[in-house]
Amino acid sequence: MKMPPEHTLRFDSFRLTDLLVDETVISIETSPEERGRIDAWEELKRAKSDRLILVQDTTPDTVTVLSRNESQTVQLTDGARLVSLADSDNVLIDITALPHHVWAPVFQAHLKAGKQVRVLYVEPDGYKTHPSPASANLFDLSISFGGLSPLPGFAKLAGPADDEPALFVAFLGFEGNRAERIINQLEPQPRVIPVIGAPGFQINYPAITVACNRSFLNEFDCNADIRLAKASCPFEAFETLASIRQDFPDHYLYIAPVGTRPHALGALQYAIANESHCEILFDHPVRQSNRTNGRGLIHVFSFAP
The missing domain is CATH 3.40.50 (Rossmann fold)
Known part of the structure; x- marks a missing residue:
């Protein structure tokens, strides 16, 4: 059997201890699906951690995020501003519940900025017929x-x-x-x-x-x-x-x-x-x-x- 690439990790559950040192998380604030609700993000949210950036609202051109207890709206084409949201060189983007037009420019901006980027995705157990x-x-x-x-x-x-x-x-x-x-x-x-x-x-x-x-x-x-x-x-x-x-x-x-x-x-x-x-x-x-x-x-x- 072909083994997964060494740059992919699999988890049954994801805990705070699975984050890298000083890794900043970018995720949706409220997921409409069960699979998008990660316990580790809830812990960071309760702690009001500056390591968690939550996407609150989106338009086709902008994203409103909660970071360091402040909301700000950023143009999705402004790569420098997207990168500036996180202080850390280690960034984890949870794409499970984010729309493509949000996570795609966020991923691109951090990758081009030379950040150590990890992307988290949660499979569904099944789909609605x-x-x-x-x-x-x-x-x-x-x-x-x-x-x-x-x-x-x-x-x-x-x-x-x-x-x-x-x-x-x-x-x-x-x-x-x-x-x-x-x-x-x-x-x-x-x-x-x-x-x-x-x-x-x-x-x-x-x-x-x-x-x-x-x-x-x-x-x-x-x-x-x-x-x-x-x-x-x-x-x-x-x-x-x-x-x-x-x-x-x-x-x-x-x-x-x-x-x-x-x-x-x-x-x-x-x-x-x-x-x-x-x-x-x-x-x-x-x-x-x-x-x-x-x-x-x-x-x-x-x-x-």
Whole structure:
């Protein structure tokens, strides 16, 4: 069996003693899901610790955080201000309940600033079944979508050159219509390389992902091009993108991280390191409350400066 990378730790529960010395935590103040409520953060909150930064409110462009008993609003494109929120060189970002448009620029800002960044993600024990399950939406995960627009800090002024071929790399999840809606806004439509999370969080999840995306896979005739990356591993997602780039060295990569959060994390890490030949495409889902059940494994990923 392939062992987890040495820069990934797994926990059944996360305690204060599992934090690094002087590590500052960035997390959501109130999680709508059970898995987003970490006992260690509650302890820090009761102690009114200056090692805890809580996200209280967000807009598409700003985030309001509680830090050192004071609330402040920061532009999500202001990397220097985001980094200044934490005094420590060690930062842990809990992405379990934070929206992508918040944790992505926070992750990018601290990584580019040379901080020792760790990212925590808690698996759900299960997902809420859709009241009217269909082939493309077995689980009830999103209310609506904000539409295709850049994640803060990841906007590109120019895409591929007119004569540069492109690929659409889609990290697929359980919402089978997301990748199709995104690629339909690209003209001309590039060749599709799908990425499935396998092994999945649970043994049947890869098969469910394929079933939910069957229409997309068939329409773009890309079943033979499917790549696999462990659903819980951002580093395998990064390596998959690196492998695709090696196979198509002259192609521009449109990357749609609409699958697992660890896959999205790896995709963003790749985009940060390879700004010249790729861009992130995201559709900003409005999530259902209580869309997951219970709490599974806790993953902590380490990103060296």
